[in-house]
Amino acid sequence: MVEGYSVAVRTLCEFTAKAGDLDLRFTPSPSALEGMAGHAVVASRRSADYEREIALSEEVGQLRVRGRADGYDPGRNQLEEVKTFRGDLERMPANHRALHWAQAKVYGALLCRERKLSEIRLALVYFDVVTQREHLLSELHEADSLEVFFLDQCQRFLAWAGQEREHRQARDEALGELRFPYPTFRSGQRVLAETVYKAASTGRCLMAQAPTGIGKTLGTLFPLLKAMPGQGLDRVFFLAAKTPGRQLALQGLSTLTAPQPDQTGVPLRVLELTARDKACEHPDKACHGDSCPLASGFYDRLPEARQAAIECGTLDRTELRDVALAHGICPYYLGQEMARWSDVVIGDYHYYFDVHAMLYALTVANQWRVGVLVDEAHNLVERARGMYTAQLDQAAVKAVSREAPSALNKALTRVDRQWRVLNGEQAGQDADATPSRDNGYRVLAEPPTKLLTALQQAVAAITDYLAEQPDGLDGALQTFYFEAMQLCRIAETFGSHSLCDLSLRSGRRGSRLSTLCLRNVVPAGFLAPRFEASHSSVLFSATFSPELYYRDLLGLPAQSVWMETPSPFSSEQVTLKIIDHVSTRYADRATSLEPITELIARQYTALPGNYLVFLSSFEYLDQVAERFQARYPEIPCWQQARRMDEAARQGFLERFTAQGQGIGFAVLGGAFGEGIDLPGDRLIGAFIATLGLPQLNPVNEQFRQRLAAQFGAGYEYAYLYPGLQKVIQAAGRVIRTEQDRGVITLIDDRFAQPRIRRLLPGWWSAVPSSR
Structure with missing residues (x-):
């Protein structure tokens, strides 16, 4: 009680x-x-x-x-x-x-x-x-x-506190009696749920690799909610990389809290956090009472809106908006307020792991005991690197200098001068090197002190200017200001986990311009305090191995437990084909177009239905799709386009109907390589014409060198593991249930190598490869 x-x-x-x-x-x-x-x-x-x-x-x-x-x-x-x-x-x-x-x-x-x-x-x-x-x-x-x-x-x-106390008591009593909403668990789901419950009960971090299709979302939410009363947990945070993951969490919670024949529903407050640009009702207005009507009197109307919000139970994006607008306040900032009063908060990774993470800050400030669920956790490495990376382009300085108020001229001129000196120093290190010959890429041993000092002075000058004229920045100057501030702050944390590089290029009249970037290579040091602040964290994914790779890069606690859930799928469900006479390396792509086209056509002719073809880039996708459609115009085709919005992505997926037939072309690692569910006849096969390795370029080579120095596994950590992770995720779109049947075709001679085969899912190993 x-x-x-x-x-x-x-x-x-x-x-x-x-x-x-x-x-x-x-x-x-x-x-x-x-x-x-x-x-x-x-x-x-x-x-x-x-x-x-x-x-x-x-x-x-x-x-x-x-x-x-x-x-x-x-x-x-x-x-x-x-x-x-x-x-x-x-x-x-x-x-x-x-x-x-x-x-x-x-x-x-x-x-x-x-x-x-x-x-x-x-x-x-x-x-x-x-x-x-x-x-x-x-x-x-x-x-x-x-x-x-x-x-x-x-x-x-x-x-309010009395109401909160009564809610907490009712919530915990109901969660104590919570039952799994289905008569039985899926194969492997019970083992996952039991292990999550044990991790929560012992206050440990769990790394769970569980195959696609066993119901990981429900298999992690159920035991963590069940553990809330006994462990005195205040909140559960469900963090996802993409929108589909958040939608699955909302659906799972709806199922778990729904009334049962002999039980009332669970009084659980659920909140979905939405990005500001998607939640804003007046994007043309500024966030203050003199501009936006939803900001005017916000705190005066907040109490009634807050009360109405907690009575809703589940506040998804639509419900939150309805409550906010009914009370004349901003939906986005009502959501920020309700994060303080919700039992389960669903949102993007950055709400807990970013440098400005709201949920992490609230956890520390309020001394909450929280359980953290990280969906599709293999994505966290790259996402976290992005959170602790900053860059600034010299062209931005030149552009804002031309339009900046006179009070800022001196500071911006100083930045430009120091930047030109830096460019000259780096270019002068090799008199024969030119941007066209070496791509202008330079690695600096440490951040350039003089340039950063000039940037800090410029930030201070703009700050002082803003203090006098808070509405005095145009869009470009404000963007430069924020980017420069971020670069200076990231520079304060520079260390062995980082990479500082300069990308030179030719400007007008023979001048040189460059981009300065401070890249995070190993986010472990930034993420470790986030994991330490939680009572228990569960990171789960269908592709969460090798274990050591994620331990090293994510900064997980030393006592973290790793588990692999046995697959519910059998080798009889899949036909695995490894095409070892085709190379998809960049140099061989022109000669690969014809055999890939014929492979797809032969498979489609033998077994018509819906297929996905995954390529390594949009350029490669366009080449294969164009060749295929020219050769086989009678076969329906559709392809992923660059920068598709949500409606376009939904339209792409809607082409995969149970009675449909055709070929969808997509980029490996993109929107359709994971997090989508096309069970049964909606998808009967996938062709993966790439090993998925990151592009061979100077930046990735620097990552390889630094990861080799720190962990002794540079190629594996920089290229092989991230690449095969995408391959396995994409192949996982085919077999979604224990009733599914399908064909997985891996096209590249490297797939036949023993060390590559060992990294593929264990249940595939029993599948005889057909060539």
Whole structure:
């Protein structure tokens, strides 16, 4: 039984003291490192008996309020709330200042209670990270008045807290009685579910390789929900790489929580987080009350909208939008608010793993116990690398310099000058090398200090300019500003996990331009704190081996457990063909077109139906598809196009009907290589005309070298494992159920190599290869 409700001081005050408009006009703010440094500077200026980070807590009825006050000077009897900022303090919105005072007053009340103080001086210390100056606002308060204020905030929150406590109790009781929604588990699904439950019960991380088609989504959600009451879990985060994964999670939760013949439904709050650009109702307007009607009075209307939202149970994208618009507020930011009050949150990887990850930040700030499910976890390596990579093009500097306000000319000119010096230094290292001969690619031992210093100064100059004229940036300058800021921040973390490179190219009139990139090679160091913050994490995929590859690159805890679920499928279900007389290497593609065309035609003639053909690139796809359609115009064909939107992708999939016949051409590793379900006769075969290896280029070669240096497996980690992962995922589209039958044709002589065969799914090994 849930005995009380615990809330952080910040959360309490944000709930009770926020009012007025949503105002997201860009105002420059310190980075996290600048904020921590600012707090340290303020503390260093205080007396020797100054107390820092004072842990405080108090119970009011069944509400426990907890937090850490920034500092207390016992000699002056002054409690300080420190806030770092940039720019003009007078421009700070009034509701922000009100929130800061509310936090200070609550901390003051807690300290007075703890130390039996009759009065205390409260101070808001605003520290300018640029000038290093402090702006202090202070007020003397009697303990009795602070007590009244504190109790008022608690009373305003207690009704909500009581509702939350009752919901938690009802939720946990229902989850304790939760039964699997079907009479039996699929083959392999029970083993997966039992192992997930054990991992949650022991607070460990689980790496689960389970074949496509056994119901991994339900097989992981069910046991983790079942474990929530016993483990005291506050939230479950289901993180997916793509939209289909999120949809499967919503469907699975709907099935799990639906009423049973002898049971009522489970009162589970489910939230789907949607990207801002997809949720925005007024993309032509700015996010503040003077521009967008859904931002005006946002916090005034939020309480009723929040109450309506929790009564919905499941807030998918459509339901969340309906609730928000019914109350005249922004759907996207209602979703951000509801992440605090939902039991299961479904969203993209970046909500927990990115440098600015909202769910991770909430977990740490609120000390939540969370269970994390990572769907199709093989994608996390590349996605995480992207999260901790930054680049900037010199052409952007030149473009914004021409249109920038005069106040920024000096700083931008300095950046351009340092960039030209860097280009000259790199080009001069090899007088004979030209961009046309060496592709202009240079690897730098470390980030260029002088250029980065100039960029930091430019960021500071733009920040100062924004402080005076917050609406003064055009789109290009704002983009440059954010990209430069990101590059500078990533540079602060540069190390053996990173690669710094410069790509030179010819500009106008013989000049040189370049792109500077700080690439993440091994994201383990960034992801490890995310896994440590969770009570239990379960990463699952049909292609999650070799185990050591993922352990090394993802930073998983040392005690993580790896398991492989036996496949429910048998060798009798699939005809495996390995075509070892055709090479799909880049140099051999021209000669491969004819044999690939004939292979597809022969198979289709022998067994008409729906097939997918996977190629390594759009260029290769176009060549094979054109040759095939010219030779066999009577066979229906359709192909994946570059930059297809969701409607176009859906149209592609709708061509695969149970009674249909034809050939769909797609790119390996693209939208149709994983995460799609075409059971039965909707798809009876796949041709994979590539080993899937990443392109051989200077960047990937640098990845190979660095991975070899760190792990002794450069080729495998940079090329082989990522490539075969895509092949197995694509082939997994064919056999989706234990009733399916199909043909998998692997076209490349390298598939016949023993070391490649050993990396293919175990249940394929019993299939005699036909050539």
